[in-house]
Amino acid sequence: MTLPGFPDAAPLAGLAGGVLIGLAAALMLLGIGRIAGVSGIAARATGIADSSLPRISAWAFVIGLPVGALVVLLANGGLPANFASPVYLAIAGLIVGIGTRLGSGCTSGHGVCGMSRFSQRSIVATLTFMVTGFATVAVMNAMGLEVLP
Amino acid sequence: MSGRIVIPALSGSIFGAGLALGGMTDPARVRGFLDIFGDWDPTLAFVMGGAVLVMVVAWQIQPRLTQPMFGGGFNLPGTQDLTPRLIGGSALFGIGWGIAGLCPGPGIAALVIEPVSAAIFVVAMLAGMFLVRLFEGNA
Numbered sequence A: 001m002t003l004p005g006f007p008d009a010a011p012l013a014g015l016a017g018g019v020l021i022g023l024a025a026a027l028m029l030l031g032i033g034r035i036a037g038v039s040g041i042a043a044r045a046t047g048i049a050d051s052s053l054p055r056i057s058a059w060a061f062v063i064g065l066p067v068g069a070l071v072v073l074l075a076n077g078g079l080p081a082n083f084a085s086p087v088y089l090a091i092a093g094l095i096v097g098i099g100t101r102l103g104s105g106c107t108s109g110h111g112v113c114g115m116s117r118f119s120q121r122s123i124v125a126t127l128t129f130m131v132t133g134f135a136t137v138a139v140m141n142a143m144g145l146e147v148l149p
Numbered sequence B: 001m002s003g004r005i006v007i008p009a010l011s012g013s014i015f016g017a018g019l020a021l022g023g024m025t026d027p028a029r030v031r032g033f034l035d036i037f038g039d040w041d042p043t044l045a046f047v048m049g050g051a052v053l054v055m056v057v058a059w060q061i062q063p064r065l066t067q068p069m070f071g072g073g074f075n076l077p078g079t080q081d082l083t084p085r086l087i088g089g090s091a092l093f094g095i096g097w098g099i100a101g102l103c104p105g106p107g108i109a110a111l112v113i114e115p116v117s118a119a120i121f122v123v124a125m126l127a128g129m130f131l132v133r134l135f136e137g138n139a
Helices: A011-032 A038-045 A055-076 A086-102 A107-117 A120-142 B002-021 B027-034 B043-064 B084-100 B104-112 B115-136
Strands: none
Touching: A011 A107, A011 B002, A011 B043, A038 A055, A038 A086, A038 A107, A038 B104, A038 B115, A055 B002, A055 B104, A086 B084, A086 B104, A086 B115, A107 A120, A107 B043, A107 B104, A120 B027, A120 B084, B002 B104, B027 B043, B027 B084, B104 B115
């Protein structure tokens, strides 16, 4: 199925993927009483941050992410992957790391778990990173910076 | 045991599968969504919408449970304050997200799809997180 006006969009796959992400986050919440926020869990696993989530649980979650992606990769016989060059990846990673620690979360913690709880903090955080994300791409495009292949 | 390892491993795996299925492990998809003035790709909105819908239901169930199904207690964020730190940090995160089209989850999940590129992003991200800890003493 395609979306009228957006021939490249994948609305059904997107929705299905989103429902899986929601179920995964629901399992963390209702199963062990924690937020499935990837930046926080990654910081916990690596010992960068402390939290009530046992470190072994943080590692289990973090390792699960590529395992789940691998299942889809194999079932699909490949997945599109257009990545930026190493310099852009390093700069972006550094900023994402700093920003998610200062902002206490990312797309999963604030965007998925917090917004669905109608948390004021998460709604403000999500709107903020959406706006700066839009602005960053717009400015880079205006500057003629081609990031992806 | 199941609460400590099996449940988070299962959750992470389902999460990673969802990211890959939804196209979020391809930075071109994510950047396409962020490119609102160009050739906009709304796929990410469907991913976010699907995930939020399921979680809205989960948040209605949560208060009805006296404790989580697989042990432990509920340990959920209780902060309500809108601080400059929250907004500044989120603003920074959005800039990084926009530059490469990657956020933490897809970055880690993509380690099996495009290992070298994803590893560069993830290592830099952890370095950034560590820098915050360094400057703050203990975050």
